[in-house]
Amino acid sequence: MSSIHNNKKLYLKWLFSAYFDNGKVIHQTSRDTSSIDPDKRSTFFDVLEYEKNAKLYLFELHNRETGESCTVNLNTGEFKINNSSYFSIADQNFIPCNSLRLIYFRETKVESTVNSGIVTDENFYINRYFIGWQTNDQNGNNIQKTISVK
Amino acid sequence: MAATFAFDIDYGTQTGSPTRGTSTEAGATEVNWQNNGDPTQVYSSNPITAGNNSYDIWLFGHFSGTYNQISAGLFAHTAGTLGTGLTLKGTPACTGDGDRLLYTTPSATANANLTTDMTTAIAIGSGVAVFFSGTGPYSTGKASSTTANPAYTNYLTTQLQTTGSAAAGDTATVTLTLQYNEN
Numbered sequence: 001m002s003s004i005h006n007n008k009k010l011y012l013k014w015l016f017s018a019y020f021d022n023g024k025v026i027h028q029t030s031r032d033t034s035s036i037d038p039d040k041r042s043t044f045f046d047v048l049e050y051e052k053n054a055k056l057y058l059f060e061l062h063n064r065e066t067g068e069s070c071t072v073n074l075n076t077g078e079f080k081i082n083n084s085s086y087f088s089i090a091d092q093n094f095i096p097c098n099s100l101r102l103i104y105f106r107e108t109k110v111e112s113t114v115n116s117g118i119v120t121d122e123n124f125y126i127n128r129y130f131i132g133w134q135t136n137d138q139n140g141n142n143i144q145k146t147i148s149v150k
Numbered sequence: 151m152a153a154t155f156a157f158d159i160d161y162g163t164q165t166g167s168p169t170r171g172t173s174t175e176a177g178a179t180e181v182n183w184q185n186n187g188d189p190t191q192v193y194s195s196n197p198i199t200a201g202n203n204s205y206d207i208w209l210f211g212h213f214s215g216t217y218n219q220i221s222a223g224l225f226a227h228t229a230g231t232l233g234t235g236l237t238l239k240g241t242p243a244c245t246g247d248g249d250r251l252l253y254t255t256p257s258a259t260a261n262a263n264l265t266t267d268m269t270t271a272i273a274i275g276s277g278v279a280v281f282f283s284g285t286g287p288y289s290t291g292k293a294s295s296t297t298a299n300p301a302y303t304n305y306l307t308t309q310l311q312t313t314g315s316a317a318a319g320d321t322a323t324v325t326l327t328l329q330y331n332e333n
Contacts, residue, residue, distance in 0.1 A: 033216050034216065034218075038216070039216070040215075040216055041216055041217070041218055041299075042216045042217045042218050042332075042333065044333045045218040104333050105219075105221070105222075105331040105332060106332050106333060107222075107330075107331055108155075108329065108330055108331070108332050109274070109327055109328070109329045110157070110211075110327065110328045110329075111228070111229075111326070111327045112157070112181060112325065112326045112327075113229075113230075113323055113324070114181055114230075114321075114323065114324050114325070114326060122179075127329070130331075
């Protein structure tokens, strides 16, 4: 579960795996809890901490229900959905001056239905999962590419 | 453990610096626009007379549990149509720490600081920006993202304002949405 609101626990349909060039792999579980700071942090915190000492080169989202996957390769900028490549920085007309940095987040919504001043229902859900990368071009401009899955 | 979200409401006389309410309703499950500044009171016992306003409601989001970062907050009226004579006013966009709304004691006087007209439903992507920080909704240091845990939004204050043409009875159903990113 990623989030709880009024005892409703969010279900993580897409779980991530982070692959480092030294062979280390960090898998997110449904509990989404950091092994370093389990009381306050999520698994993504572990990815950022481990990335301080090893290069993260691949980040994958895996759908627990359908088995579908999507990945972003931080060496090439390539995105793959179910192993089919559809985009890479080779398609772009710029030369990144820095390495590609991971983008990952879950877009979450809390919808309160208000009727005559009374909340009658609350929808709390992950709307989309985003992965991608960002870097800087020759002029220092930040360039971002992301894809999202439901 | 897991990340936890709750709507809380500050109420009561303003106190402290930065200002905040003397009381907080944690984990609020109801948001009542009513003729009373105490959110724990029953709205049906405190109806708004046409031509008057509700007390302003000092709602805010509260994050705890496990997460790495909270960011990119947006708040809007996203569905439902309010009737004739009803205007929903809300918090201005928070795009800098100085933009955060400073708490004032709830009252039925029109709150001139609620500069966003939320009467008409819009897409959440067009909602007002929401900032985050540790300590509380009132605290300084608000930014577009935070790793503080616990963390709070700025105040998401609303007030229902009416004219004499407002129809008697319950308002139509509307949806208020808070959207944020988490990882």
